[in-house]
Every structure is written in C-alpha cells, then in structure tokens.
Amino acid sequence: MTLRTVTLLTARALSHDVRSLxxxxxxGFAYTPGQWVSLKLPRADGSTLARSYSIASAPRADGRFEIAVTRVExxxxxxWLHAVEPxxxxxxxxxxxxxxxxxxxxxxxLLVATGTGVAPIRAMIQHLDAQGSTVPLTLLFGVRTPGDVIFEDEFRELAARRANVRFEPTLSRAPDGYTGRTGYVQTHLAALVHDLGGDCEVYVCGLNAMIREVRRTLKEELGFTRERIHTERYD
Ligand SMILES: Cc1cc2nc3c(=O)[nH]c(=O)nc-3n(C[C@H](O)[C@H](O)[C@H](O)COP(=O)(O)OP(=O)(O)OC[C@H]3O[C@@H](n4cnc5c(N)ncnc54)[C@H](O)[C@@H]3O)c2cc1C
Structure with a gap:
C-alpha cells in the first residue's frame, strides 16, 4: 500500500465530542468527494494503529483536507486524534x-447522515456547490442535541443561498420547546422522499444500526431498489 506523509495544520472543536483536523x-493530492483515508497513528511501543476517516472537505489545489473525528469513549x-497538536x-x-x-x-x-457520518456528505455538497449544480438535494442530518449539529452555519447558509438545497436536521434528544424535526432520521424519510418527487438516489453514512433502519424503511415502506441506496458504515 502506498503511504504519504501528511502534516496537521489546524484543529478545532466542532462540538463537545467532535474535533475537526x-x-x-x-x-497534487487528489480524491473523489465521499472517499476516506486510513491514518497510521503512532503508539508508545513504536507500533501504529490504523483508523479510517472520511474526508470532510471537497478537493483543493493546495492539497489541504479536513476530517471530523468523534471521540469514542x-x-x-x-x-489520540483529539489530543494531537498541529x-x-x-x-x-x-x-x-x-x-x-x-x-x-x-x-x-437525499443525503442521510448521523453524527460524523455527515463528513463525506459535506465533501460531496461542497463539491456540488463549487460546480454550480442545480440538482435538488436534501440533507437529512440526525444528531442528539442542538449543540451536535456540526457544520450547521455552513449548511444553513448553503440552503439559504441555493434554491435546490434543503437542510433538515433532526434531534433525538430535543430540548423542551424545540420546534424543528425530532426523532430518528428514518421517521422523516417518507416525507422528504415525497418532496423530492419520489424517485431519488439516497446516500447514507454513519453507524450500522442507523443504516440498517434507513435501508429497511426505504425498501420495505417506500419501494426503493438496492441500486438507489448507497451506504458507508463506520462500525
Ligand atoms: C470507511 C470509514 C470511514 C470512517 N470515517 C469516520 C469519520 O469521518 N469520523 C469518525 O469519527 N469516525 C469515522 N470512522 C470510524 C473510525 O475509523 C474509528 O472506528 C473510530 O474513530 C473509533 O476508533 P477508536 O480507535 O477510537 O475506537 P475503537 O476502540 O476502535 O472502538 C470502535 C467502536 O467505536 C464506535 N464508533 C466508531 N466510529 C464512531 C463514530 N463516528 N461515532 C460513534 N461511535 C463510533 C463503534 O461502535 C466501534 O465499534 C470511519 C470508519 C470507516 C470504516
């Protein structure tokens, strides 16, 4: 396997448990939005630990790219990635x-993500925006609380600027009085698929339990064939 050396330029907290690097x-660093890389993390004993992360940003001429890492208990x-310094x-x-x-x-x-599953989808969305794409696009983003909606300002700005883009966050632990969507992503699929005209491609990224439920709902309740459902699982 070919390896390249990368340098950490900046790190910032996106939420209480997600860090952007x-x-x-x-x-000349090239990739297709949606792809992932495997980082070799050094251990104290001299060995390395390989972990995969989706690239969260669209390709740039200067070879810079971003990842978003959830701190797992x-x-x-x-x-390690939450502690490493620039x-x-x-x-x-x-x-x-x-x-x-x-x-x-x-x-x-229809782009469906939970947590840092939004990373490769953000790369796709940035790329489509840069291309000036006018394809109707809905991002359904499930997290627990308002503070977990990473990249929120960016997605809201894009949806306000582009008539073809719709941003739909949903909270599984919404605070009292919250007026947006609540509950798991799968409960919103029927309405959003309908609003997109029924015949759409669905891209789903996150943990397997969510992907399973989304796939089941799309196939059994909404009549989707497997060719229309594209998935990336983190576990
Ligand atoms: C193709 C691919 C792309 C990935 N992209 C990302 C990414 O962009 N951002 C990211 O944070 N992780 C991503 N992951 C998961 C990542 O590779 C690691 O599994 C994760 O960081 C946990 O590693 P660890 O050594 O800290 O925990 P480990 O001790 O290896 O524990 C792994 C367990 O952590 C849980 N887990 C894994 N990922 C997450 C997550 N995102 N949120 C909550 N729980 C999780 C799972 O239950 C898994 O069994 C990706 C995985 C794959 C296969």
Missing amino acids: TFDAGE GGEGST GATLAMSEPAGFFTLPEVLERPL
Missing part, C-alpha cells in the same frame, strides 16, 4: 472507497 497532504484512535506528521494511505457520486446526476439526492 485539517491536514496538508501536498499539491475508551477508543484509542479517536482519543505540526504533527502522520503516515496515511491514499484515498479509497466507493461512497461517491456519479459524474452525471440523473435524479435528486
């Missing part, structure tokens, strides 16, 4: 994965 991979890799260098695999959009979009898009 921006790396410099050098000019007791998780060795994510704990200036650190890491070995990294070349981008991989098939959770990517086709070059020509023939149908509206």
Whole structure:
C-alpha cells in the first residue's frame, strides 16, 4: 500500500465530542468527494494503529483536507486524534472507497447522515456547490442535541443561498420547546422522499444500526431498489 506523509495544520472543536483536523497532504493530492483515508497513528511501543476517516472537505489545489473525528469513549484512535497538536506528521494511505457520486446526476439526492457520518456528505455538497449544480438535494442530518449539529452555519447558509438545497436536521434528544424535526432520521424519510418527487438516489453514512433502519424503511415502506441506496458504515 502506498503511504504519504501528511502534516496537521489546524484543529478545532466542532462540538463537545467532535474535533475537526485539517491536514496538508501536498499539491497534487487528489480524491473523489465521499472517499476516506486510513491514518497510521503512532503508539508508545513504536507500533501504529490504523483508523479510517472520511474526508470532510471537497478537493483543493493546495492539497489541504479536513476530517471530523468523534471521540469514542475508551477508543484509542479517536482519543489520540483529539489530543494531537498541529505540526504533527502522520503516515496515511491514499484515498479509497466507493461512497461517491456519479459524474452525471440523473435524479435528486437525499443525503442521510448521523453524527460524523455527515463528513463525506459535506465533501460531496461542497463539491456540488463549487460546480454550480442545480440538482435538488436534501440533507437529512440526525444528531442528539442542538449543540451536535456540526457544520450547521455552513449548511444553513448553503440552503439559504441555493434554491435546490434543503437542510433538515433532526434531534433525538430535543430540548423542551424545540420546534424543528425530532426523532430518528428514518421517521422523516417518507416525507422528504415525497418532496423530492419520489424517485431519488439516497446516500447514507454513519453507524450500522442507523443504516440498517434507513435501508429497511426505504425498501420495505417506500419501494426503493438496492441500486438507489448507497451506504458507508463506520462500525
Ligand atoms: C470507511 C470509514 C470511514 C470512517 N470515517 C469516520 C469519520 O469521518 N469520523 C469518525 O469519527 N469516525 C469515522 N470512522 C470510524 C473510525 O475509523 C474509528 O472506528 C473510530 O474513530 C473509533 O476508533 P477508536 O480507535 O477510537 O475506537 P475503537 O476502540 O476502535 O472502538 C470502535 C467502536 O467505536 C464506535 N464508533 C466508531 N466510529 C464512531 C463514530 N463516528 N461515532 C460513534 N461511535 C463510533 C463503534 O461502535 C466501534 O465499534 C470511519 C470508519 C470507516 C470504516
């Protein structure tokens, strides 16, 4: 496997348990939005721990890219990435994965994510925005509380600026008086698919329990065939 060395440029908290890390991979670093990389994290004993992260930003000429890491309780890799300081260098695999959009979009898009599952979807959305795409697109983003809606300002700004983009966060632990969508993502699929005209491509990213429920709802309740459902699971 070919490895390249990347340098951590900046780190910032996106929420109480998600950290954004921006790396410099050098000019010529190319990938397709939706792909992931495997970072080789150094251990005290000299060995390395490989962990995969979706690239959360669209490709740039200067080779910089961002990831968003959820801190998992007791998780060795994510704990390390929540502590690492700018200036650190890491070995990294070349981008991989098939959770990517086709070059020509023939149908509206329903993009469904929970937690940092929104990372590859953000890369896709940034890319479509840069291309000036007018394909109808709905982002259904499930998290627990208002403070967990990472990249919220960015998604709201995009939806306000582009008539084809709709942003629909849903909270599973909404505070009293919250007036937006609540509950799990799968409970909102029927309405959002309907609003997109019924015939759309669905991209789903996050933990497997959510993906399973979304797939089941799409197939059994909404008549989707497997070809229209594209998934990336983190566990
Ligand atoms: C293709 C791919 C892309 C991925 N992209 C991302 C990403 O962009 N951001 C990210 O935070 N993680 C991502 N992951 C998960 C990541 O690779 C690690 O599994 C995660 O950081 C936990 O590693 P750890 O060593 O801290 O914990 P470990 O001790 O290895 O514990 C792993 C357990 O953590 C849980 N877990 C894994 N990912 C998450 C998560 N995001 N939120 C909550 N619980 C989780 C699962 O139950 C899993 O069994 C991705 C995984 C894959 C396979």
